Amino acid sequence: MQVYRWTLTMALSIVHRATGIALYAGTLLLAWWLIAAASGPAAYAHVQAFTGSIIGRLIVFGYTWALMHHMLSGIRHFVWDLGYGFKANEREALTWGAAIGGIALTVLIWIIAYAIGGGR
Amino acid sequence: MSASDTPKRSMRTPLGRVRNLGAAHSGTSDFWRQRLTAVAMTLLMIPVLVIIMMTLGRNQAGAKQILGSLPIAVIMMLFIVASAWHMKIGMQVVIEDYVHNEKLKLTAIMLNNFFSIAVALASIYAILQLSSGV
Numbered sequence: 001m002q003v004y005r006w007t008l009t010m011a012l013s014i015v016h017r018a019t020g021i022a023l024y025a026g027t028l029l030l031a032w033w034l035i036a037a038a039s040g041p042a043a044y045a046h047v048q049a050f051t052g053s054i055i056g057r058l059i060v061f062g063y064t065w066a067l068m069h070h071m072l073s074g075i076r077h078f079v080w081d082l083g084y085g086f087k088a089n090e091r092e093a094l095t096w097g098a099a100i101g102g103i104a105l106t107v108l109i110w111i112i113a114y115a116i117g118g119g120r
Numbered sequence: 121m122s123a124s125d126t127p128k129r130s131m132r133t134p135l136g137r138v139r140n141l142g143a144a145h146s147g148t149s150d151f152w153r154q155r156l157t158a159v160a161m162t163l164l165m166i167p168v169l170v171i172i173m174m175t176l177g178r179n180q181a182g183a184k185q186i187l188g189s190l191p192i193a194v195i196m197m198l199f200i201v202a203s204a205w206h207m208k209i210g211m212q213v214v215i216e217d218y219v220h221n222e223k224l225k226l227t228a229i230m231l232n233n234f235f236s237i238a239v240a241l242a243s244i245y246a247i248l249q250l251s252s253g254v
Contacts, residue, residue, distance in 0.1 A: 020211075020214075031239050035242060038247075
């Protein structure tokens with residue numbers, strides 16, 4: 001496949017899929033959180049101990065990024081589905097927007113989370 | 121590319137076109153639902169993030185009080201249904217792209233359905249439990 005030049009849109013296409021698969025597995029975390037909240041204080045404390053740990057924080061941070069990136073990348077696909085943004089400069093701009101926007105939103109969410117006391 | 125650019129002529133008869141509804145045998149319903157659930161989740165994203173943020177730094181009793189309120193429970197359940205449906209379709213596309221052995225593919229698609237439904241039902245059950253007995 002060496003006739004292909006690796007492009008940004010190709011890379012982001014793979015990342016869209018990879019983040020989708022990661023989010024698929026990540027729903028277990030969401031389900032665990034909800035089930036623990038419904039189960040009682042002890043179960044909920046386990047979840048909080050996990051999400052408060054370094055590994056837990058890294059996973060939740062990664063989950064936040066995967067979610068934000070997949071959403072913005074998905075909106076980009078939606079724009080294409082509607083028939084817009086197919087010119088070379090437009091599709092590059094949309095793709096850069098999704099890549100940078102995903103990181104920016106992730107950082108923003110975590111700044112807000114820490115600001116309101118989620119870091120405790 | 122607009123719809124008017126697509127060729128109108130086809131060698132397939134109208135009956136042939138509808139009989140098996142393409143390779144997926146279900147027409148474009150998955151394509152449509154993938155986008156329907158994507159739009160739903162995008163609209164629900166800010167409320168869901170706010171709800172999760174509200175529970176930060178609180179213990180189980182605090183989280184239960186927040187998650188158990190009617191509007192929040194409904195928003196969370198809508199998001200879970202949309203997520204599970206969306207990820208079920210997305211994973212099926214991945215399976216169909218990479219798994220070429222027919223039996224393995226059907227097994228993987230079945231497991232994908234089981235997983236997605238189980239995660240959704242477990243989450244919804246938890247929310248219903250949080251909503252009752254507050």
